[in-house]
Amino acid sequence: QAQLEESGGGLVQAGGSLRLSCAASGPTFSSSDMAWFRQAPEEEREFVASITWRGDSTVYADAVKGRFTISRDNAKNTLYLQMNSLKPEDAALYYCAVRKGPSVRSWRSYGYWGQGTQVTISS
Secondary structure, eight states: OEEEEEOOOOETTOOOOOEEEEEEEEEEEEGEEEEEEEETTSOOOEEEEEEEETTEEEOOTTTTTTTEEEEEEETTTTEEEEOOOOGGGGEEEEEEEEOSSSSSSSSGGGGEEOOOOEEHHHH
16 A cells, blocks of 8 residues: 655745655555645645656646646655746645546546645745
């Protein structure tokens, strides 16, 4: 069973950058497609970006395309999300997750969620 732990969140000014990490334990990380989701208060969990297990294909939400980059290091069992040009609307609790179902963008296709890391943007 996989366990995920996100880190790297914090308070940053609009226009700034943050790099999130997701440390995974368990045997499935290196063979699993992964994704980042985010959830703001009173909002639904929202797809941010995904990456295949080989790291050779990525998908991004339109809202973050060109600003965020998802990557992974299978040797370190770690998933990353580099976030640049941050906007106030990027503020949320960010989660990493392992994909178990067919849909890349639906949170319902994902199992093994971390506890999340908070990103706060000051304008």
